[in-house]
Amino acid sequence: LSKEMHREFVVRLVRLPFFCIVDSSTVTEVFPEQRPMTLPSPDFYGVDTAHSRRRWLERALSLAAGSLALAEMRPMWARAEGDAPQAGLIVRSSRPLDLETPRSALATWRTPNDLFFVRSHLGEPAMGLQPSTLSVAGLAVKPLTLSLEALRDMKQVTVPAVLQCSGNGRSHFSPTVPGLQWECGAVGNAEWTGVPLADLLEKAGMKSEAKHVHFLGADAPPNPKTPQYLRSLPIEKALEPTTIVALAMNGEPLPWLHGGPLRLVVPSWTGNHWIKWLRSVAPAREEAPGFYQQTGYRIPRHPAPPGAVVKPEDLIPLTTMNAKSLMAWPTEGARLPAGKHALRGVAWTGPGFVKTVEVAIGADGPWQRATLENDERPGTWRVWRFDWDARTLGRYEIRVRATDSNGDTQPDTTPWNRSGYLWNGIEKVHCEIA
């Protein structure tokens, strides 16, 4: 071991309080609000690539071999490599772009924009070929076309809300189902700022016969035979004060990959309603026609056995989310020292709010209440925390479940459906106290 390498290692270790956590009393430092698990700034290394960080970690690990104290830190390092937000989003599909948030980035109330999952149906439209506008037509007395500036001049509201892909957790269904095999991170919570849809509809003078509102974004299909991503909301949901046309996400102009400059925000309802690159709004008598409203995003009215083919008339539109929780830490396969550990994650639901989160340690362990942070507020999520005093060495199965204000709780397994929607089965995470 050269003197120089040794000094470099010691200096870096000093700068890495995060790696020194062997006691959970400091676990919150791992998850400071909005900046989960921050590695030292790239400036410190004079480099800025995940690759060189990884190389450094590998080197540090090899240096640590033989040292009991450092060996205890290995699990944390391994986790940082496998699940760290620094590595960015998980690529489910690079075209169209579908990116999943790593579990460890889901420990905070607000999910940062650059770690928020991305879901695209038809691919991004080109930016800026024409000024972005929003038209309100259909059953409108005074059809409107509004510029971004005109929208910014209207009354703005900020709505914290969970955006979740209806297929989040699809990979857990058995037998397997087609579609993006999201594990748990097609979900995030952000503060969305924009114009209430009701204000826009009022401005355009919606005719009384309108019972639905249709929406179309700028993401056009690749082929005339491919359906447009045309969707609709029933009028009651469209007029709710928290249903907005968002121009900003977490205080920043809405990023292009998240549907900017304009995206529909439909709190408590699944992400397929949150139209990206929104361009047109049209009140109408009926639901939107076409595949994405009439065939896609439908679930069986009554649970059907796995593999069953359900008749179209027995399918109903997917609307609201269901009670769900996830464990951001520890992650699957973690090895932890004996002692106190702060288990942490988030929980959310559809209409209503999360009332309780419970944790069970060990496959037969009793359900115990976790501490819930944040307000009892519909649409958004709550951070939960559970202090675990792990005294006995061994392997543990840890489960977490949420119960909402309607009394709905997570099942062990979600009823199978052929598209893999609405998975909310209780998670089981395995870790070892060693």
Place this chain on the structure above:
Amino acid sequence: MKAQMKTSPKRVLAFPPIVASLAWLCALSASGSWGSAQREQAPRPATSDRSDDDADRQERLALGKRAFEENCLMCHAAEMAAGQRLTSAQWTTEVDKMIGWGAPLPPELKDDLLAYLTSSFSPSAAPAALARIKLAQALAPIAPEPNLPSGDAARGAPLYVAQCANCHGPDGRGAELGTSLVEKPVLNRPSEFSTVIRAGRRRMPGFDKVLTGAQVVDIFAWLREQRSPSMASLKQ
């Protein structure tokens, strides 16, 4: 693999007459860039020998993989298939759905494609390795290039009709063989646009012998003026 290298003139001629010059068409067939042109049309002889069966299967899978690359990757990244674990029946449903949505898969390659998908991405296959990406990196492939050329859309219109419309549709919104070009991010990326036109991509031939640089710029200008269907134009 042997069959893959062969080019059957019969199959090339079976293609829609999308090219202007016969000489160019011959150059194309020689370069072997047509996916469906790769396969013999004659039925395979029945084989009793096991190694023949294996060779036949390998050939089938290679053709299926090529059919995947040439007919699915025009819209999807390969992760779309690699990330899923489906039964033969499920892959069939998915492929049929995509054919219905305009995937230009030649019917005679469907079985090969299904054999490839089913054997590679079945429920018993190992989990896919997953890449990681920063959001800013994900934006890079669609980010506008700094400089836009000043083409003439009016001059570009007839050039588009003559050279592109057969595959990409008269309005640029896609047709039997080509995807929609309207309002696509490549219209902010003149260098990428020009490279694809010159060199070709997947089933699209290169046009370097057909179009001058200035003509490519004019087509680019015309495409930038086209718009996706509005809500009002959709059947309500």
